[in-house]
Amino acid sequence: MSRKEQIERTATALFKTKGYSATSMRDLATALGIEAASIYSHIKSKEEILQRVCFRMAQEFFEAIDAAEEAGGSATDRLKRAIAAHVQVLTHNKEASAVFLHEWRHLSEPLLGTYLALRDKYEARFREIIRAGVKNGEFAVPDEKFAALTILSGLNWTHTWYKPEGKMTPAEIAENLSEMLLNGLSTKKQALHDTYSHLNTI
Amino acid sequence: MSRKEQIERTATALFKTKGYSATSMRDLATALGIEAASIYSHIKSKEEILQRVCFRMAQEFFEAIDAAEEAGGSATDRLKRAIAAHVQVLTHNKEASAVFLHEWRHLSEPLLGTYLALRDKYEARFREIIRAGVKNGEFAVPDEKFAALTILSGLNWTHTWYKPEGKMTPAEIAENLSEMLLNGLSTKKQALHDTYSHLNTI
DNA sequence: CCTACCGATCGGTAGG
DNA sequence: CCTACCGATCGGTAGG
Numbered sequence: 001m002s003r004k005e006q007i008e009r010t011a012t013a014l015f016k017t018k019g020y021s022a023t024s025m026r027d028l029a030t031a032l033g034i035e036a037a038s039i040y041s042h043i044k045s046k047e048e049i050l051q052r053v054c055f056r057m058a059q060e061f062f063e064a065i066d067a068a069e070e071a072g073g074s075a076t077d078r079l080k081r082a083i084a085a086h087v088q089v090l091t092h093n094k095e096a097s098a099v100f101l102h103e104w105r106h107l108s109e110p111l112l113g114t115y116l117a118l119r120d121k122y123e124a125r126f127r128e129i130i131r132a133g134v135k136n137g138e139f140a141v142p143d144e145k146f147a148a149l150t151i152l153s154g155l156n157w158t159h160t161w162y163k164p165e166g167k168m169t170p171a172e173i174a175e176n177l178s179e180m181l182l183n184g185l186s187t188k189k190q191a192l193h194d195t196y197s198h199l200n201t202i
Numbered sequence: 203m204s205r206k207e208q209i210e211r212t213a214t215a216l217f218k219t220k221g222y223s224a225t226s227m228r229d230l231a232t233a234l235g236i237e238a239a240s241i242y243s244h245i246k247s248k249e250e251i252l253q254r255v256c257f258r259m260a261q262e263f264f265e266a267i268d269a270a271e272e273a274g275g276s277a278t279d280r281l282k283r284a285i286a287a288h289v290q291v292l293t294h295n296k297e298a299s300a301v302f303l304h305e306w307r308h309l310s311e312p313l314l315g316t317y318l319a320l321r322d323k324y325e326a327r328f329r330e331i332i333r334a335g336v337k338n339g340e341f342a343v344p345d346e347k348f349a350a351l352t353i354l355s356g357l358n359w360t361h362t363w364y365k366p367e368g369k370m371t372p373a374e375i376a377e378n379l380s381e382m383l384l385n386g387l388s389t390k391k392q393a394l395h396d397t398y399s400h401l402n403t404i
Numbered sequence: 405c406c407t408a409c410c411g412a413t414c415g416g417t418a419g420g
Numbered sequence: 421c422c423t424a425c426c427g428a429t430c431g432g433t434a435g436g
Binding site for chain 2: 133137141143149150185189
């Protein structure tokens with residue numbers, strides 16, 4: 001691991017626990033065992049580290065969903081695979097994911113705009129799968145955008161409690177999330193879905 | 203509105219958009235149209251503002267779930283009402299909720315510990331409802347703690363996109379969230395729930 | 405609520 | 421990678 005990568009990893013961990021603004025270059029230097037000034041031999045600025053982390057993670061999420069959608073299949077299949085892919089990226093990059101999800105607002109323009117556009121593009125991928133599923137009758141949702149955001153927020157909380165040594169593997173977490181989000185908690189379909197459960201009982 | 207309340211509200215909005223650490227007392231003073239030193243006539247420290255916001259919101263959430271559970275009913279009824287109560291608090295206190303959810307880590311001990319204990323107690327209320335529903339067959343979940351966290355994360359994302367002038371009212375948002383979380387996206391029950399959908403078709 | 409100011413710390417640079 | 425240091429800004433206080 002190069003010194004630059006080491007700086008980035010250490011900074012990512014600090015950004016996650018203390019937040020970007022509350023992490024000083026002296027904090028980072030101490031964690032690395034060097035002087036603050038020495039960090040600047042490897043990076044240009046504090047924000048450069050944040051930029052690298054945010055855009056590397058954006059790339060990881062896109063590559064993961066690309067792979068997940070490539071195999072095609074039903075909307076249900078694609079959504080399950082997209083969920084699994086997202087959870088894989090989250091759990092394999094716990095610290096960087098937290099920074100990506102919570103510290104992006106400290107990016108300055110024009111990169112802040114680029115980041116937000118990427119995030120919207122990524123959310124649109126989930127919206128598209130949901131739209132396809134609604135169209136062919138696999139899904140029933142109140143609102144496609146609303147559904148996509150609720151799903152992603154359910155996934156994104158994972159990084160706050162996931163522990164590699166915990167009892168659930170990333171694959172099991174993904175499976176449980178798919179189960180909860182696709183089928184819900186209820187043992188019986190109700191309310192809006194009464195139409196469908198009624199058909200089922202005929 | 204007293205000056206102290208005015209300071210708290212203005213600070214809350216700044217904490218939400220810039221983050222606690224990145225918001226300076228000079229930023230706050232400028233937003234209020236006074237000098238930074240003058241703020242200290244009304245409050246003791248920057249952290250005091252954060253403390254007041256976090257613990258006031260904790261109280262709001264507890265009062266809301268207390269009222270939601272008081273009416274009793276099935277686990278489904280109670281969960282729906284708890285969801286609606288949570289969303290009401292979130293939407294009526296958009297900025298303060300964001301601070302409560304994201305800036306609490308800047309609290310220092312011993313209040314940080316108190317905060318975390320309260321949050322766990324609140325999550326336990328949702329876990330309890332879920333446990334009751336699993337016990338009497340209303341719900342089927344992979345894991346109770348996991349289910350409670352997934353539900354709460356789905357709810358907590360609301361503050362990032364909710365706009366009072368938007369097309370959905372808080373009550374509609376709550377209804378849509380209940381629908382999604384209780385019944386899921388799928389028009390048919392699958393996987394783990396096959397047991398139940400099978401019984402339904404007999 | 406202001407002026408005047410404090411010591412501490414910030415991100416970052418110069419020069420080696 | 422370090423020493424030495426920069427101007428700017430931080431949260432907060434004294435005294436009115």
